[in-house]
Amino acid sequence: MHTSNPPQKTQMILLTLLVLFSPLAIDIYLPALPLISEAFHVEHALSQGTITWFLFAMGVGQLFAGPLADKLGRRTVALCGIGIYGLSALLAWGAQNIEWMLTARMLQGLGACATSVAAFATVRDIFGPEKSGRMISYLNGAICFIPALAPILGSWLTQQFGWRSNFSFMALYALIxxxxxxxxxxxxxPQMSKESVFKFSRYMTILKTPSFLFHASLCMLAMAVILAYVTSAPVVLMGQLGLDMNQFTFWFGINAALNITASMTAPKCMDKLGTRATLLIGLAILMVAGILMLSLAGVESAIAFMLPVFLSSIGFAWILGAAAGKALAPFGDKAGTAAALLGLFQMSGSGLVIGVVQLSGLEPKMMIAIQMLIVLPWFVALFTKPARAWHQPLPQ
Incomplete structure (x- = not known):
């Protein structure tokens, strides 16, 4: 297998294109969810399942994509993932019932997981254990452009060509x-793994690393907040408050712009204050957002719902860049497997957290507030001696 050290700027552009597959598959068709429910004559909860099935498959699939990225290479796994993603988008475009659609979305999640694993493992390959956290923050900033732009594009596509055009656009993006x-x-x-692809010890070596578990679980909880918002926003803004598709897109776009800004400032904070301080600030902002959401729960207006979400998106951006970089930092030749397990925590883990909270039967605002506040034990843990040791500079 040919390896090289290509220009970092070129690689970052390619990696940005890779990490956009997952958010594009979620955000572009959000304005069309009510129409999908009508088309298949199902409850809104079932059309929301097209998101959760995608996320679940994306999380679990990374257990396979990660070791394959270490064994076969990042490039091979990325290209295969794109192929699966594009074909399953076409399958969703032609769906005639909700079961067909859910199956297509599950397959699309498997394709997206491969692109995500390849991208973040490549970041670790190129930039090393310290700088990779900063680069991940920049990638997260790029990812946040999708929630800003995709619903606008999706709204236009849906109004001009119908809801199915969102999936044909995904297929076209995959082809390009x-x-x-x-x-x-x-x-x-730098060195392909010689171990068996699915050797159990590969996973256990990583899962036995305390710093990985701590930072991966932080990523999981931060992601759960965003997913709780994404899945609940159409219900609250369009269902309960009566906003139309364009108004929904407006609020969604403002939140994404804030997230972009926060993601771009997080690396500078890590440079000046360190990853531990960045995490503490991000967690504090997230918990303040939770308290604000509880305080405004009885106010029936878009700004009362979105203001705490705005704050949480800033906290999320600062948490994710610092925590993801630290989770991957101890691993070199196992970066693919580590990125896969991190993705499992973020996607399937966050989905599981949301599912457990949803069992309480709480209304969306209360559910989101709980997601924001359950990070308190991690905030406290950052003041302990082991946590301080994890955040000492590592050799490049």
């Missing part, structure tokens, strides 16, 4: 990125 990566992406894994 596949062609670009096929020509330009170079393999960055």
């Amino acid at each position: 990125v596949f062609a670009l990566l096929f020509v330009s992406m170079k393999e960055t894994n």
Whole structure:
């Protein structure tokens, strides 16, 4: 397998295209969810299942994509993932019932997980244990452009061509990125793994690392807040408050713009204050957002719902960049497997957290507030001696 050290700027552009697959698959068709429910004559909860099935498959699939990225290379896994993503988008475009749609979305989640694992493992390959956290923050900032722009595009596509056009757009994006990566992406894994692809000890070595568990679970809880918001926003803003598709897109876009700004400032905070201080600030902002959401729960207006969400998105951006970088930092040749387990925590883990909270039967605002506040034990833990040791500078 040919490996090289291509220009970092070119690689970052390619990696940005790779990490956009997952948020694009979630955000572009959010304005069309009510129409999908009508088309298949199902309750709104079932159309929301097209998001949760996607996320569950994306999380579990990373257990396979990660070791394959270490064994076969980041480039091979990325290209295969894009192919699966594009074909399943076409399958969703042609869906005739909700079961067909859910199956297509599950397959699309498997494709998206491969692109995500390949991207973050490549970041670890190129930038090393310390700088990778900063680069992940920049990638997260790029990811946040999708919630800002995709609902606007999705709203226009839906109004002009129907809800199915959202999935044909995903297929077209996959085709374009596949062609670009096929020509330009170079393999960055410095040494292919010689171990069996699915050797259980590969996972256990990583899961026995306390710093990984701590920071991966932080990523999981932060992601749960965002997913709780994404899945509840159409219900609250369009269902309960009566906003139309364009108004929903407006509020969604403002939140994404704040998230972009926060993601771009997080690396600068990590440079000046360190990752531990960045995490403490992010967690504090998230908990303040939870208290504010509880305080405004009885106010029936869009700003009362979105103001705590705005704060939480800033906290989320600062948490995710610092925590993801620290979770991957101890691993070199196992970066693919580590990125996969991190993705499992973020996607399937956060989905499980949301599912447990939803069993309480609480209304959306209360559920989101709980997600924001359950990070308190992690905030306290950052003041302990082991946590301080994890955040000492690592050799490059």
